[in-house]
Amino acid sequence: MADLKALYQEVILDHSKNPRNFHSLPDADRTAVGRNPLCGDQFTVYLRMDGDTIVDIGFEGQGCAISKSSASMMTQAVKGKTGVEAEGLFDRFHELVTGKPAEPEALGKLAVFSGVSEFPIRVKCASLAWHTLKAALEAKGAISME
Amino acid sequence: MADLKALYQEVILDHSKNPRNFHSLPDADRTAVGRNPLCGDQFTVYLRMDGDTIVDIGFEGQGCAISKSSASMMTQAVKGKTGVEAEGLFDRFHELVTGKPAEPEALGKLAVFSGVSEFPIRVKCASLAWHTLKAALEAKGAISME
Amino acid sequence: MATKTELLMDVGKVREDFPILKRTVHGKPLVYLDSAATSQKPRQVIDAVSDFFSRYNANVHRAIYELGEEATREYEGAREKVAGFIHARSPNEVAFTKSTTESLNAIAYGWGLKGKLREGDEIVSTVMEHHSNHVPWFFVQDLKGVKLKWVGMTDDGLLKMEDYDTMITKRTKVVTVTQCSNVLGTINPVQEIAKRAHEAGAICVVDAAQSVPHMPVDVQKIGCDFLAFSGHKMLGPTGIGVLYGTEERLNEMEPLMGGGEMVREVHLGSAKWNDIPFKFEGGTPNMAGAIGLGVAVDYLDGIGMDRVRRHEKELTKYALEALSDVKGFHGFGLDDVERRGGVISFTLGDVHPHDIASILDVEGIAIRSGHHCAQPLMERLNVPATARASFYVYNTPEEVDRLAAGLRKVLDVFA
């Protein structure tokens, strides 16, 4: 049976209620909007870059607990990383939430999202912010997940 | 089992091969075209009237053996009759081919079409010319049976 | 208020007919509360579809052999049943489409865009419509320069009837409205709206996707010109819908789809249309779907639409009370079940509807969350999304209790 406790871990609930870096960046040099039309979720991700390094990141928008907490924890995880590193992290994260974790240890705190893999329909929620980050890094303005 | 011999009686085959009154009437004062888009059948019925009496009738067109022989025998049956009589005959005929004959004796030779009642799909064939006659009497130019 | 035993008597027997209700989800017996999206199917309908494919599958209308005759008889029989069900004057007023959506597009293109509408004409709609009754009219607006207006809504979820006074003008050619909101359950006074439309010389189009399945609908009493609904929401198969129109309207309407069956004559570059309703059924129709829908109509007739409506009314009443006991439950729409159908949209504290649905799913309870294809209404309600539970003939008060318990579980998770 799918394990709700594993999905809605304390950390996740905490981040969904008190999202970190939950604000725009007035001096952002990259921005992207990500939407999940399935549930109406929508986030904007703001980046301030120094060369290839994400020196600051913020996000705004609305979504379910999984998408919001994932966005929040993502901002913490990628701050200070290069774009390439961030995308690598996304790959690991995606493996985790789809139940095929190759290097879970590389994920650190993000490992709390392992419960998502039992809820395939929530994979999109968990990865929405990441897809949006990727779009921002690649200078695509908007993405949509169906 | 449906009886083919009853459907394709000698008389019917004869009329289908040698249709009577199979020509237009140059001096027709009523004309109508009847179509059965199901099979591409199409007949034109020409009437010359004296008051309410059908003094002459002809038909042209193409169709299956049932529709053509029915048209042919119809022309014989209604010549000299009034429009009202002809429509009464059509009612009897329709009862016959749909298997509910109320006064079969009134039909005379037309009784050979009783076999049609076992082939519901052919009812439209058998009655196409009659519907066209009715349309001509009512001064409707064209009818279509679906 | 409905006592449980009172309701259960019939429903227990009805439930026996729905194979899917025997299944479990995440180890729990399924509680299906999403019939407004699509209904479940009784075995009578499932068997009718199988039976068509196993015994007399053939193309209708054009086959001159036994199978085709049987298929045509059943297909046209289904049309008669549907016509009778909505009290159409004649089966000729019923055309089969694939869905409410196709029916509404057929009207917008066929009567509107390709037919009667001219630049400057006006269409009066409402803020309460499903996307399927919005977007087709946007096409007409964009391609024909027709102006759209939308009647507003009170905070209770009622149409602002007074808006019709100002919005319907002599330029109004179409008044379109949903008979029952798929979000709020509000039952709109379509008879009154049709009357107002006609007084102004406009036609009235009714989206009956949420009404025909759930309550007695009489197109003659409503007096509408067109009415659209879907088979899959009324115990029927998927891929079959109904376009009802009065003979007069259907005769003046152009077909949306060109193809086989809908023509009388085709020459290179020109064609003559078949008679109604066939001219709206281009291509090989969904025969199994139509025949299955006919059986669904039989099934509903067997229960009686008055009974269906009463059952849902009692269940909704029971649910509104049971759910209002849940902390943080906020229901949208009217309290008065006489004026609403068995659809309850709600929020629960600040838990996102998506999380509500996910947690309920683990409890075996299927509800919907999102914008319910009614974004303009969501904007009006000023919420990004709601959760929605909706009822049908097979639902029970016990299932409502399980929903209430499920919502308490949601609160636990988010405590």
Add this chain to the structure above:
Amino acid sequence: MATKTELLMDVGKVREDFPILKRTVHGKPLVYLDSAATSQKPRQVIDAVSDFFSRYNANVHRAIYELGEEATREYEGAREKVAGFIHARSPNEVAFTKSTTESLNAIAYGWGLKGKLREGDEIVSTVMEHHSNHVPWFFVQDLKGVKLKWVGMTDDGLLKMEDYDTMITKRTKVVTVTQCSNVLGTINPVQEIAKRAHEAGAICVVDAAQSVPHMPVDVQKIGCDFLAFSGHKMLGPTGIGVLYGTEERLNEMEPLMGGGEMVREVHLGSAKWNDIPFKFEGGTPNMAGAIGLGVAVDYLDGIGMDRVRRHEKELTKYALEALSDVKGFHGFGLDDVERRGGVISFTLGDVHPHDIASILDVEGIAIRSGHHCAQPLMERLNVPATARASFYVYNTPEEVDRLAAGLRKVLDVFA
């Protein structure tokens, strides 16, 4: 020539899967020779449809619960299977419609009328088309002032390829053609035609209603821009069709139907479309139909389309010989079975096709008579109607023998 035993080996096993083939008509075992109109269904497909309704019936895409997830997985799985079957580059190039007819209308309206076509543009079609590939283009002609031209046909039933030399001009925007004639069985050189279209900067639309069910079809090899076919002609359920288009074409195409599912955002008066292929799937799709079609594709893949084609080729060859022995038999189309599909249109002396079909029906044999929704072709052939026998995976040489015997019976009746 095919020996009977050679063919029967596989076919006997295939026939076991089709429940309808066990039935009798007028007391005789059914001989179904009308698969070009609609095919029969194997129990695998029938069961898949029942199974959907009995076990996991739910709306796809928007349901956030187990049933909906299962339904979405199977529905999208069906899309992948169909995409693989025709060698599309991606499942995104496959949209589900209700039929070939809807697919062709969707192209004519969505890419043509509402999209890329302008007054004075030209469309090159052929005299061989089914009404479903004629009438939608008449709409574009009438509403947009586009000019239509039709490539002619030789007496053998081949397209006059040289007509393309003169008819395709720099004003040509669309070249549309059926891959296989539903009357003559002629297989047209669509790859060559697509090439010519592209050389002139036009797109190529292929009506594959009679090809995809009967032979290997590779959209990339053909190089067409759009391709349309129906599930019901390829062992699948009724009410499901396919619109294939390259990503580029689908992206530049407007949707035919507005409604739920096909939008990303809706505001009062405006909407943004969803991504391909969803923007072409307005309204609740025929989920059972799509899933059943996926299983039909599995079934055909299990046999192998090369085998299907070979079987029909051998059967057609056998039939052309067997029937030519019947007095008065006149077959239309090519003798060379390499260039034709398993469709034989014929006349028998001066017996009207309707009478032929009626008499054969009494013998348990189902064939078609009429204009086969190809009146312009009938005019070209200068016949009001033909009789037509068509074959599929479940037909046998014995059935061809019964057809020949049936035709002799027809002659007896009319002797």
